[in-house]
Amino acid sequence: MDAGADICVTSIHKMGSGLEQGSVFHLQGDLVDPAELASRADLLGTTSPNVLLYAGIDVWRRQVVQHGRELLDRTLELAHRTRTAIEAIGGFHVDDAADFCGPRLAADFDPLPVVMDIGGLGTTG
Numbered sequence: 001m002d003a004g005a006d007i008c009v010t011s012i013h014k015m016g017s018g019l020e021q022g023s024v025f026h027l028q029g030d031l032v033d034p035a036e037l038a039s040r041a042d043l044l045g046t047t048s049p050n051v052l053l054y055a056g057i058d059v060w061r062r063q064v065v066q067h068g069r070e071l072l073d074r075t076l077e078l079a080h081r082t083r084t085a086i087e088a089i090g091g092f093h094v095d096d097a098a099d100f101c102g103p104r105l106a107a108d109f110d111p112l113p114v115v116m117d118i119g120g121l122g123t124t125g
Contacts, residue, residue, distance in 0.1 A: 003108060006031045018060035022053045079111050091120035 001008060006029045012018025025041065027034060063071070083094045094116055097109035 001026055001028055007037065012057060012060045019053055019056035021050075022057045022060070024057060024061075076111065079114065082114055083111070086114065086116060091118060091122070093117040093120060 006027070008026050009023050010026060011020075012022045012024060013020045025037060027037060083096070086092050087094045094114060096111075099115075101109050
């Protein structure tokens with residue numbers, strides 16, 4: 001959204017303690033009509049919704065509102081420590097912004113996935 005998207009869908013199990021198959025829309029700006037989005041979302045819905053998924057979304061939203069900043073800060077700290085420790089192992093390189101971002105690649109870098117290049121180990125397989 002910070003890169004200028006008008007709408008995106010977040011799978012809540014990737015953002016906190018939500019259940020798989022639970023997703024939420026994020027909408028900003030005035031290019032997408034909220035009523036039109038709601039009508040399209042209704043086409044994907046069911047007349048027999050899974051109450052457990054809705055409860056999971058609500059609990060996830062509450063957790064993010066109440067503790068999101070602290071949880072994200074701690075997660076970023078752990079990711080940084082993990083990346084640094086792995087990078088210190090001979091033959092390992094942890095991909096970072098220089099590997100993924102720049103012209104025609106990506107608008108920004110997500111430090112949470114730890115992607116490693118082990119080409120320096122000289123192994124194949």
